[in-house]
Structures are given as structure tokens and as C-alpha cells.
Amino acid sequence: MKVIRSxxxxxxxxSDYRLQKKQIGFVPTMGxxxxxxxxxxxxxxxxxxxxxxxxxxxxxxxxxxxDYEEYPxxxxxxxxxxxxxxxxxxxxxxxxxMYPKPxxxxxxxxxxxxxxxxxxxPGHFEGVLTVLTKLFHIVSPHKVYFGxxxxxxxxxxxxxxxxxxxxxxxxxxxxxxxxxGLAKSSRNVNLTDQERNExxxxxxxxxxxxxxxxxxxxxxxxxxxxxxxIMQQNLSGTIDYVELLSYPSLKPVTTINQQVILAAAVYxxxxxLIDNLLLDQNGEIVARYD
Amino acid sequence: MKVIRSxxxxxxxxSDYRLQKKQIGFVPTMGxxxxxxxxxxxxxxxxxxxxxxxxxxxxxxxxxxxDYEEYPxxxxxxxxxxxxxxxxxxxxxxxxxMYPKPxxxxxxxxxxxxxxxxxxxPGHFEGVLTVLTKLFHIVSPHKVYFGxxxxxxxxxxxxxxxxxxxxxxxxxxxxxxxxxGLAKSSRNVNLTDQERNExxxxxxxxxxxxxxxxxxxxxxxxxxxxxxxIMQQNLSGTIDYVELLSYPSLKPVTTINQQVILAAAVYxxxxxLIDNLLLDQNGEIVARYD
Numbered sequence: 001m002k003v004i005r006s007x008x009x010x011x012x013x014x015s016d017y018r019l020q021k022k023q024i025g026f027v028p029t030m031g032x033x034x035x036x037x038x039x040x041x042x043x044x045x046x047x048x049x050x051x052x053x054x055x056x057x058x059x060x061x062x063x064x065x066x067d068y069e070e071y072p073x074x075x076x077x078x079x080x081x082x083x084x085x086x087x088x089x090x091x092x093x094x095x096x097x098m099y100p101k102p103x104x105x106x107x108x109x110x111x112x113x114x115x116x117x118x119x120x121x122p123g124h125f126e127g128v129l130t131v132l133t134k135l136f137h138i139v140s141p142h143k144v145y146f147g148x149x150x151x152x153x154x155x156x157x158x159x160x161x162x163x164x165x166x167x168x169x170x171x172x173x174x175x176x177x178x179x180x181g182l183a184k185s186s187r188n189v190n191l192t193d194q195e196r197n198e199x200x201x202x203x204x205x206x207x208x209x210x211x212x213x214x215x216x217x218x219x220x221x222x223x224x225x226x227x228x229x230i231m232q233q234n235l236s237g238t239i240d241y242v243e244l245l246s247y248p249s250l251k252p253v254t255t256i257n258q259q260v261i262l263a264a265a266v267y268x269x270x271x272x273l274i275d276n277l278l279l280d281q282n283g284e285i286v287a288r289y290d
Numbered sequence: 291m292k293v294i295r296s297x298x299x300x301x302x303x304x305s306d307y308r309l310q311k312k313q314i315g316f317v318p319t320m321g322x323x324x325x326x327x328x329x330x331x332x333x334x335x336x337x338x339x340x341x342x343x344x345x346x347x348x349x350x351x352x353x354x355x356x357d358y359e360e361y362p363x364x365x366x367x368x369x370x371x372x373x374x375x376x377x378x379x380x381x382x383x384x385x386x387x388m389y390p391k392p393x394x395x396x397x398x399x400x401x402x403x404x405x406x407x408x409x410x411x412p413g414h415f416e417g418v419l420t421v422l423t424k425l426f427h428i429v430s431p432h433k434v435y436f437g438x439x440x441x442x443x444x445x446x447x448x449x450x451x452x453x454x455x456x457x458x459x460x461x462x463x464x465x466x467x468x469x470x471g472l473a474k475s476s477r478n479v480n481l482t483d484q485e486r487n488e489x490x491x492x493x494x495x496x497x498x499x500x501x502x503x504x505x506x507x508x509x510x511x512x513x514x515x516x517x518x519x520i521m522q523q524n525l526s527g528t529i530d531y532v533e534l535l536s537y538p539s540l541k542p543v544t545t546i547n548q549q550v551i552l553a554a555a556v557y558x559x560x561x562x563l564i565d566n567l568l569l570d571q572n573g574e575i576v577a578r579y580d
Contacts, residue, residue: 011457021309105419105453106398129395130454137455163395164420165427167301 001083003090007098010091010138014052018140022049026141027087028132031055032072032186036176038085040145043173045086052139053082054091056098061127070270072189091139098134107133109159112250116152116263117274120240125156132157136166144168149175149183151261151276154289155248172289175275177203183275190271194236201234202264202275209244209262213283218256220244231264240265240272247278248289257281291373293380297388300381300428304342308430312339316431317377318422321345322362322476326466328375330435333463335376342429343372344381346388351417360560362479381429388424397423399449402540406442406553407564410530415446422447426456434458439465439473441551441566444579445538462579465565467493473565480561484526491524492554492565499534499552503573508546510534521554530555530562537568538579547571 004010017024025048027040037053044051055078062068075092082090107129112118118125136144144161146154154172161170176184181203182196191199209227217223228242246253247261263276278286294300307314315338317330327343334341345368352358365382372380397419402408408415426434434451436444444462451460466474471493472486481489499517507513518532536543537551553566568576 007455019309019311103453104399104401104449106396106400108396108398109394110396111394134453134455137457140457159394163393163424165297165424167427167430 001079001087001090003079003092005092005094005097007093007138010089013089014138014140017050023143024048024050024052024139024141025143025145026135026139027051027053027145028135029053029055030057030071030186031078032074032189033078033081034176034184034186036147036149036184038081039176040147040173041082041085041087043171044143044145047171048143050089051087052089052091052141053087054093054135054139056091056093056131056135058098058127058131059095060099060103060130061124063121063123066121067187067190067270070190072186091135098131103130105130107160109156112152112155112159112248115245115250116241116243117265118152120265125153128153128156129160132160133164136168141168143171145171145173147175148172148278148289149185149275151247151263151278152250155250158248158289170290174285174287181207183273185273187271187273191268191273195268195271198235198237199266199268199273201231202266202273204234205230205242206262206264206275206277210277210279210283210285213256213262213279220253220256220260223256223262227262227264231266235266237266237268237273240267256283259286291369291377291380293369293382295382295384295387297383297428300379303379304428304430307340313433314338314340314342314429314431315433315435316425316429317341317343317435318425319343319345320347320361320476321368322364322479323368323371324466324474324476326437326439326474328371329466330437330463331372331375331377333461334433334435337461338433340379341377342379342381342431343377344383344425344429346381346383346421346425348388348417348421349385350389350393350420351414353411353413356411357477357480357560360480362476381425388421393420395420397450399446402442402445402449402538405535405540406531406533407555408442410555415443418443418446419450422450423454426458431458433461435461435463437465438462438568438579439475439565441537441553441568442540445540448538448579460580464575464577471497473563475563477561477563481558481563485558485561488525488527489556489558489563491521492556492563494524495520495532496552496554496565496567500567500569500573500575503546503552503569510543510546510550513546513552517552517554521556525556527556527558527563530557546573549576 025044315334403415
């Protein structure tokens with residue numbers, strides 16, 4: 001596995017691969033890799049000739065009171081795991097390499113960013129759109145892989161690629177979970193033991209909502225209310241939101257008769273956790289978004 | 291010369307050229323080609339293996355009260371002239387091809403867009419940034435050519451390419467003028483005979499400003515005042531602005547001791563004309579921006 005830190009080196013290598021007609025799959029990450037990231041890399045490895053992953057904790061997508069400094073980092077372990085998962089090229093730029101001067105360009109999106117996590121993280125998706133546009137231009141991949149745990153991010157990237165005609169295919173893959181159901185997340189290490197035990201109720205609450213839909217509940221309000229109640233009873237953290245929206249357009253729905261996302265976010269002391277279920281109109285899990 | 295109207299056809303062809311290691315030069319235009327556009331195409335032809343030009347009157351960059359409907363169009367004449375100027379591929383998409391649905395993505399820029407034409411054309415550069423991003427992704431050129439008549443556009447595209455790491459080299463080429471000095475523009479056809487005769491004072495006014503700088507005038511206010519006076523005395527149209535700013539950052543300067551732009555815009559009855567001089571610190575014309 002090649003580890004590359006400079007943009008010109010990366011461009012040169014990717015240009016060579018392209019001229020060799022290699023199909024390039026790309027997994028952008030913020031590092032501190034877990035099974036969720038690795039599942040994306042393995043899938044990218046199956047579907048492409050060359051797998052590129054990036055590790056970059058993007059300052060632009062963190063708010064002033066968010067956990068940019070505390071975001072966990074472990075480059076050595078990441079490199080070892082990425083290589084085992086089939087990554088051919090690991091791109092690890094510094095912030096100075098990615099942002100040599102303050103950026104004048106502003107990328108935004110109407111819709112899709114003002115709900116769910118976007119509401120409590122103003123500027124977050126603007127930062128995500130900016131860094132992904134930069135990475136897409138540096139890596140020039142054929143396919144790009146994201147985890148559906150960040151389903152709103154997938155919806156936003158879907159609009160980015162579609163509206164701006166990026167020559168890239170988007171693939172969203174299922175959330176990977178711990179044995180007890182907690183969604184794998186780099187931020188889980190910042191939970192106390194008690195919070196870790198409770199945290200499973202994010203998933204249990206969403207599952208209860210899914211069961212209601214499965215049994216025929218068509219009113220989003222009823223589902224959201226039931227899920228919120230379960231979470232309030234079992235979680236000491238503060239619920240940021242429980243929402244049910246169409247997917248990927250992320251609009252409120254009056255009746256559950258289309259693909260929807262049931263999503264929640266909870267603030268614990270030193271971590272904010274998110275989870276969601278992407279469901280078809282029958283309440284069945286949607287396994288792959290592309 | 292190939293004429294292509296669909297995005298997938300364009301992508302396929304450009305991908306083939308890239309695999310054949312052809313260097314691609316791109317000249318985006320709104321059509322109604324004149325000597326200004328043709329000079330870009332001829333230069334692109336000298337510097338690249340393949341020259342692509344596009345003709346697309348982009349609705350997104352016109353304000354509600356602007357001349358989108360009246361913008362002159364002549365596809366047949368354009369195709370003939372483009373071919374003579376060495377264009378290999380002419381891309382002419384419809385608005386429905388470029389915007390099959392309303393775009394969710396919003397591109398903006400801090401600085402550079404809130405002065406000169408940006409001030410009187412709110413939303414204009416956002417529309418320019420959006421359509422160019424789309425075209426760059428569809429054409430994937432190595433080099434892109436713009437006329438310095440739209441010097442603010444060149445400054446804005448410079449930030450777009452730089453900040454978002456587009457793998458594209460920007461080239462700005464000199465304004466082409468009529469025999470009497472009027473900058474060539476597709477909009478000149480919308481001038482009355484009297485306006486056409488007067489319009490030369492845009493250039494004459496700017497030239498007077500250049501002479502002042504050349505003779506040692508270092509105060510931008512003095513230059514702007516002198517230029518404005520000459521234009522007011524000789525033009526029946528309404529002056530939109532006369533400004534002197536640093537280039538390409540487009541910031542006010544207190545002393546003329548760096549590369550600057552001296553620019554003006556005038557509203558006539560059915561056309562708004564712009565012109566500028568890009569000057570080095572000695573008041574000499576800058577012939578090429580790259």
C-alpha cells in the first residue's frame with residue numbers, strides 16, 4: 001500500500017492509473033478506522049481495480065464548539081487496517097496541504113442540509129461539500145463509497161454529484177454494528193461505560209419504530225413519538241432529534257408510502273451519536289443505496 | 291468538427307481522448323461568436339491536441355430583469371466560425387440537458403464577486419460558477435480559456451479552480467477590439483447607431499486612466515474620478531461603475547503599486563457594456579493571465 005501526503009504526488013499517481021484504464025474506487029474517511037470503514041474498503045476492493053482511501057479530519061466541517069481537537073486519531077493502526085482491507089493508496093494530507101490559504105469558495109445546498117444533523121450543526125455540510133469536492137478533484141475516482149450511518153451525508157453527496165455532473169458513481173453501504181446493535185463509530189471511544197451501555201437504545205428505539213411501520217403504521221408522527229418515548233426512558237443523554245423523512249430528498253412526509261429514513265441523534269457528555277434506519281415503503285431495510 | 295448535444299456522448303468522447311493521451315483545451319462560450327471568442331479558440335488550438343468549445347446561454351447567470359431572452363443566438367454561423375478557428379468538438383447542450391431539474395447545489399464566493407459587475411448583477415457569478423463546474427466535469431479539460439474582457443469572471447474562475455483543486459490550468463487572453471477600440475462583445479448588436487458611436491468612450495476613458503498611472507499617478511481615486519468625468523461627458527448611457535482594484539483579489543487599493551484592474555460598465559438602452567484594462571504596477575497592459 002502506498003501512503004501519499006502531497007496533492008501533486010496523488011494527482012500524478014491517479015493520472016497514471018487512469019491512463020492504464022484502471023477503475024478507481026474511493027473511500028474518504030476521517031480516520032480512526034473501524035469495521036464500518038473497512039466494510040466500505042472491502043466492497044470497493046471487490047468492485048474496482050484500485051482502492052484509494054483518504055484520512056483527513058476536515059476542520060471546515062466542525063463547528064467552533066465541536067470536537068475537532070478531540071476527534072480520535074491513530075494513523076499507524078489506520079494504515080495497517082486499511083492495507084488489510086485491500087486499500088492500494090492511502091492519502092493522508094495535512095490541513096495545510098488541503099487549505100494552504102482560506103478558501104473563497106462556498107458550497108451550499110438548499111434542502112437536505114437543514115434537517116436532522118444539519119439543523120444542530122450549522123456549516124457542517126458546507127464543509128463536507130467543500131472537502132469532498134476537493135478530494136474528488138484530487139483523486140478523480142470512478143466510484144465513491146460512503147456508509148449509510150451518515151445517511152444525510154449520502155443524500156447530500158448524491159445531490160453534489162448529480163447537480164454538478166461529477167463523473168462519479170455514488171455507493172452507500174449499510175451501517176456496521178457492534179454485537180449488541182450499537183452503530184460502529186469513531187466517536188464511541190468517547191463514551192463512558194454507563195453511556196456505552198445505554199447507547200444501544202438508539203438502535204432499539206429505531207427498531208421499535210421500524211416494527212410499527214412494518215405492522216402498518218402510516219403516520220410518521222406516531223412513529224416518531226413512540227421512538228422518542230423509548231429513547232427518553234432509557235437514555236441519560238439529551239435527544240437532539242428523532243425524525244422521519246423521505247429519502248434521499250429529506251422532506252417531511254404525511255404518510256409513510258415511499259422510501260424513508262428514521263433517524264436519531266443523542267448528545268452524551270463527550271460524544272454526539274447518530275443512528276438511522278433506511279426503510280422502503282414496507283418498512284424493510286434498504287441495504288444499498290446507489 | 292463534431293457537434294455534440296448530449297452529456298453522455300460528450301463524456302464518452304472526452305474519456306476516449308484522455309485515454310489517447312490527448313491534451314484538451316476548452317473554450318466555454320454563450321455563442322454568437324466574435325473575434326474575441328475566436329482568438330481564444332485559435333490559441334487553444336496552438337497549445338492543445340484537441341479543442342472543445344461549448345455554446346450555452348446559461349439561464350442561471352441571468353437576473354430576472356436581464357437579457358436572457360434577448361441574448362443573441364446564431365448556431366449555424368457559430369459552428370462555421372468555430373470550425374474555422376480550429377475547434378474539434380462543439381458542445382451545444384439544451385437548458386433541459388444541463389438542468390433536468392432545479393439544482394440544489396449552490397456555489398458562491400466570498401470576495402471577488404461583490405464588486406464591479408457582481409454588485410449590479412446579484413446571483414450572476416453564482417450562476418457562472420455553477421455552470422462552469424458542470425461543464426468542467428463534463429468536458430474534463432486540461433486547460434480552459436477565457437477572455438480578459440470579463441476580467442472579473444477570470445478572477446472568480448481562478449478562485450474556483452484554485453480553492454477546489456480542479457485539475458485544470460486557467461488561461462486569460464486579451465480583449466479583442468474593433469478598429470476604433472470598442473471591445474468586441476456579442477451584446478454590441480443591441481446598440482443603436484448613436485450608442486455604437488459613443489461606446490468607444492468606454493475604452494477612451496480607460497485609456498486616459500492608464501495614461502495618468504503611466505505618468506505616475508498613484509491615487510486610485512484620482513484616476514477613477516478622471517475616467518468617470520470623461521465618460522459622463524461623452525456617453526448618454528448610465529455609468530454603472532468605474533473602479534480600480536487589485537487583481538485578481540479585487541480589493542480596494544490605497545496606492546497603485548501592484549497589478550490592478552481599471553474597469554467600467556455602462557447601461558445603454560438595450561445593452562450593458564463592460565470594458566477594462568489589466569495593468570501592472572507601471573501602468574503597462576498585462577497581456578496574458580495564467
